[in-house]
Amino acid sequence: MGILTRFKDIMSSNINALLDKAEDPEKMIDQCLRNLNSDLGNVKAETASIMAEEQRSKRALDECTAEIQKMENYAVKALEAGNEDDARKFLERKVNLTTKETELQEAYNLASSNSARMREMHDKLVADIGELDARKAMIKGKMSVAKTQERINKIGSSVNSANNSILAFDRMEEKANRVLDEANAMAELNQGPKDDIKDLTKKYDSNNTDVDDELAKLKEKLNK
Template sequence: MAGILSRFKTIMEANINALLDKAEDPVKMADQLARDLEKDLGEVKAETVSVMAEEKRAKRAYDEGVAEVEKLQRYAEKAVLAGNDADAKVFLSEKAAKAANLESLKGAWDLAAANAAKMREMHDKLTEQLKQVEDRKAAIRAKAAMVKSQQKANEIKSDLGGSSLAAFDALEEKLNRKLDEAEAAAELNTKKDDMADLMAKYDDDATVQDSGVEDELAALKAKLGK
């Protein structure tokens, strides 16, 4: 009991979040704190049960003492009413002895009640701290997983940016150049064909051929009276 109560002030003043924030490895620290708190909580639970039982025993002893004093008072009154002063004195004497012990019984009960209150407070504090550790541990693990994923993504991005992406960019640029060249060649060939057609229209052979046909057509019309 004394050993556990000596740690009461330290436990009540402990700042779990501050300890975790200062830790070099928060996950490892959270695991260790959880183990320590679970161990302390187990001891405190067992001691709290024992102290609460002692409080109940002390209160029952005090209540019984009070009831005994009240009972002796009633018997003394009955003896006086019956005219038996001697018996009344015996009851009053016993009552005085019992009443003198009541102060001791009350002191024992008060001490047991104070100890029980401290143990319950310590139990509740440890339970709260353990919940804080578990919550922070889950949050820390989730954050650590996110950091690890981000680092992995950065590594992949770095690898791609340094090699594969550069190769893809070069290949795309090469294909774009090939496409531009092909389109330019097609455009040039189209212009050449148009020019060739236009030039053929005025070739001498074509003009002579067209002129002969026209002359023959005129002669035919004259013959036919047209």
């Protein structure tokens, strides 16, 4: 009955707990399905063998019980025929068969118990495989969404880093503008006070003699 020891953990296994502990649930669920399908093949073969043993034990028990009843019937017939010695022999055989029947009953009880345990493990394996098959697409879908979210989070971190760089650039530009404004103000201060009269005299000091001479020559040329 090594098969019962080998698969005793199947009855107490918690598929959800296995998936929760897995680093990669997608790979874990595929591996679980492969393992369970492999185990299911072994359990099916062993269950069939143990069920056959149960049937053989039941058949041997039934045959022994029938033989006991037959010996009793023959003992009755022998007494009815006045053959007490023959009846005694039939009853002696019945006693021997009754002892054998007890042993066969114990063997059948054990075979029946083992068969029930194997059928229970078989049914649980089938149920676990069905559950995983039903949840496989859902779990993989969740993992795909989770991986997408992780990529979005990473991109978000990059965007935040870029925003920080832009803010730093803005601060540098603001600083440069402030320095430029200060330099322009200093240059204006260094020029000293503005002399309006000096600028006004330049207006009337302009020498337009050359232009007048050119204009006179052009008029003379046109008159010719």
